[in-house]
Amino acid sequence: MKPTKTLLTVAALATAAGAVSAQEMTIVSWGGAYSKSQLKAYHEPYSEKTGVTILNDDSSAEAVAKLRAMNEAGNITWDVVDVVAADAIRLCDEGLALEIDPDTMLAPAPDGTPASEDFGDLLVSDCFIPQIVYSTTFGYRTDLVGDTPPTDVCAVFDLEAYPGKRSLEKRPINNMEWALICDGVAKDDVYDVLATEEGQNQALAKLGTIKDSVVWWSAGADTPQLLADGEVVMGSTYNGRLFSVIEEQNQPVAMLWDAQVFDLDGWIIPAGLSEERQQQALDYIMFATDTQRLADQAKYISYGPARASSAPLVGKHADLGIDMAPHMPTDPNNAKNTFLYNYEFWADYRDDIDAKFQAWLAQ
Amino acid sequence: MMTDASENAGPMLAADGTPLKQSLARSLRRQKLRALMLIAPLLLFVMFSFIVPIASMLFRSVENSIVAETLPLTVQALGDWDEKSGELPDEAVYDAFVRDMVVAIDNKTHTRLGSRLNYEETGMSSMFRRSGRQIKKLDPQTDGPFKDQIIEIHDGWGEPNTWAVIKTHSPAVTNGYFLNAVDMRRTPEGAQSQPEDKQILIKLFGRTLFMSLVITASCILLAYPVSYLLATLPMRVSNILMILVLLPFWTSLLVRTSAWKVMLQQQGVINETLVWLGLVADDARLVIINNQIGTIIAMTHILLPFMILPMYSVMQTIPHSYTRAAKSMGATNWTTFWRIYFPQSIPGIGAGSILVFILAIGYYITPEIVGGTKGVFISNRIAYHISSSLNWGLAAALGTILLAVVLLLYWCYDKIVGIDNVKLG
Numbered sequence: 001m002k003p004t005k006t007l008l009t010v011a012a013l014a015t016a017a018g019a020v021s022a023q024e025m026t027i028v029s030w031g032g033a034y035s036k037s038q039l040k041a042y043h044e045p046y047s048e049k050t051g052v053t054i055l056n057d058d059s060s061a062e063a064v065a066k067l068r069a070m071n072e073a074g075n076i077t078w079d080v081v082d083v084v085a086a087d088a089i090r091l092c093d094e095g096l097a098l099e100i101d102p103d104t105m106l107a108p109a110p111d112g113t114p115a116s117e118d119f120g121d122l123l124v125s126d127c128f129i130p131q132i133v134y135s136t137t138f139g140y141r142t143d144l145v146g147d148t149p150p151t152d153v154c155a156v157f158d159l160e161a162y163p164g165k166r167s168l169e170k171r172p173i174n175n176m177e178w179a180l181i182c183d184g185v186a187k188d189d190v191y192d193v194l195a196t197e198e199g200q201n202q203a204l205a206k207l208g209t210i211k212d213s214v215v216w217w218s219a220g221a222d223t224p225q226l227l228a229d230g231e232v233v234m235g236s237t238y239n240g241r242l243f244s245v246i247e248e249q250n251q252p253v254a255m256l257w258d259a260q261v262f263d264l265d266g267w268i269i270p271a272g273l274s275e276e277r278q279q280q281a282l283d284y285i286m287f288a289t290d291t292q293r294l295a296d297q298a299k300y301i302s303y304g305p306a307r308a309s310s311a312p313l314v315g316k317h318a319d320l321g322i323d324m325a326p327h328m329p330t331d332p333n334n335a336k337n338t339f340l341y342n343y344e345f346w347a348d349y350r351d352d353i354d355a356k357f358q359a360w361l362a363q
Numbered sequence: 364m365m366t367d368a369s370e371n372a373g374p375m376l377a378a379d380g381t382p383l384k385q386s387l388a389r390s391l392r393r394q395k396l397r398a399l400m401l402i403a404p405l406l407l408f409v410m411f412s413f414i415v416p417i418a419s420m421l422f423r424s425v426e427n428s429i430v431a432e433t434l435p436l437t438v439q440a441l442g443d444w445d446e447k448s449g450e451l452p453d454e455a456v457y458d459a460f461v462r463d464m465v466v467a468i469d470n471k472t473h474t475r476l477g478s479r480l481n482y483e484e485t486g487m488s489s490m491f492r493r494s495g496r497q498i499k500k501l502d503p504q505t506d507g508p509f510k511d512q513i514i515e516i517h518d519g520w521g522e523p524n525t526w527a528v529i530k531t532h533s534p535a536v537t538n539g540y541f542l543n544a545v546d547m548r549r550t551p552e553g554a555q556s557q558p559e560d561k562q563i564l565i566k567l568f569g570r571t572l573f574m575s576l577v578i579t580a581s582c583i584l585l586a587y588p589v590s591y592l593l594a595t596l597p598m599r600v601s602n603i604l605m606i607l608v609l610l611p612f613w614t615s616l617l618v619r620t621s622a623w624k625v626m627l628q629q630q631g632v633i634n635e636t637l638v639w640l641g642l643v644a645d646d647a648r649l650v651i652i653n654n655q656i657g658t659i660i661a662m663t664h665i666l667l668p669f670m671i672l673p674m675y676s677v678m679q680t681i682p683h684s685y686t687r688a689a690k691s692m693g694a695t696n697w698t699t700f701w702r703i704y705f706p707q708s709i710p711g712i713g714a715g716s717i718l719v720f721i722l723a724i725g726y727y728i729t730p731e732i733v734g735g736t737k738g739v740f741i742s743n744r745i746a747y748h749i750s751s752s753l754n755w756g757l758a759a760a761l762g763t764i765l766l767a768v769v770l771l772l773y774w775c776y777d778k779i780v781g782i783d784n785v786k787l788g
Contacts, residue, residue, distance in 0.1 A: 229630050
């Protein structure tokens, strides 16, 4: 009698647990202020509306590797994953992300414009649902640059006018492009030049002129810290990080928007979820990427919403009460000279140029 | 005499009448079984959570079935083609290629193959992705011949080199990753070295070994006096010292590493103090972070307890009477230390050195944070290939080499010092 009873209890518990887990979903993102903005703008209203509990996992930096491992192990524990566009393309290439039909799976704009048009060119992969436009750009210490603050990205390479250290990301992407532009290559030719051996050497030679004055960063929080400590005069990082140094922490730092590189961040749904979980994930995505929700996120962080229809709805910062529009990388005043991350080029050349770049760094 | 007796009396019997030998074997077997049952949980745990995953990870360093699995017909057709002729393969290969690709596109494996081959030849990734969209529209039964159509879709398919790369990397087991791991590559003409501007891994292996040795040596220098004090001071004082040793040991690794950043940077505590004291000019602040010095300082500090603890436990067992005896017979302090005390403390140094060296050689997060460009280790490269470039084959090959180097050094250590001389207390 007793064993049967125990078995029954276990079965009942398992069923109960199953019923509970259907009301839970795991959403993966970057952590920090970014996850907080998503919590406020997406997760909390969604939980309120549907009663679904959302669990956060701050693993986006290793999302591709981990999803690959989960896929091989046949046990995918994530429901929705926040990744940069380049990673979304790779996940789609590897068959690890679900293909999305924007017009049936995403909400149309309030005026009825279908999602595919509302997102437009930002749908860079079949699996990718864009969320924000962010940029990698420079910030500088206003008290360390003298009377003529820099307005041109080439100030980074000008050690005479702006002596002192600068921080750059420890990878070739973006740095190679900036080096070529400041070495006289026209913006439209940058990737043609960078595809050649001579072009790569030219970019490395240009970076070589400041190599001794560079602190190389690998985490997005490094440059804001280095700027705040006065370790560097200027440095590249994500525009939202600089916003928080300038506006939230009131450090003597200003933005240099010139030649900022736009990149996209958004959602993917892992391939191979059970039917039920996939429906749940799609339901969340439908809610979290509609026009109002994307505009809401901009109240908490200075990244531009990916929908054209969200831009007019961007309001004031939730705590500081300042207008957010002028802090968006997409604001016309900031976007006079911009780049869009060239996904296809870097998908091909990333390994090759990275090996050269790392060998050059180690010299 | 005994054998004679037992032969005469037949097999010796146990109390219950079975032959003693059999009975003994049975009871031993039962004991062994019980022992096995007792360790079984741990054994199974170690097997499934440690040995199996590591073995399967290491196996990736030679595993390469993706090419032959994705393009089976093409690989077969390429068998007849001479990659050194400099000419394009004939229609049969293109025909096989279309048949393979149509299946691969259906299963979405063609882009995965593209990323795999892109490690060997830049541009393959977009070639497979872009061609996939066009080839999807072809019908292998009716739309041939394909050679010109395929070259029309992407001119890369009109390069003999493309096909040579596919053929070179088609075997299911490859040495390609190991060649890459030692700055070489697999080509149709055999193994060749990488172009000079891409050679970095050998250098990083060398640097990792050299810096681990330096870190071990500085740990020995710093830990020896501390352990000596711990072992010789009265218990009350030495307990307090022990807490000072263990306190940082219990603090998070990341916190300690970040603290070093605050200490060592140019606007940091050490430089500020030196400038304030007038020992260093304001415009000539010391560069002691984001280079090898930074890595050595931070890692020495972090690994120090692993040196102190084994040294301390060995020194505690050295009887004072030996040194007193030496002194009573007229030895100077130095002679007493060098001839009597030091030789007895060597097993502790040995144990500490092995611990610190092996931990240092695989260190990742500290060099990443304070190492800049010149202070990073091979493990940082392994991490890059695992999580960023997704070249797990190369990462596995690098890891296997690192493991082999450690085992080799361990073997040398055993030959030279003798592993029996290592004591943890």
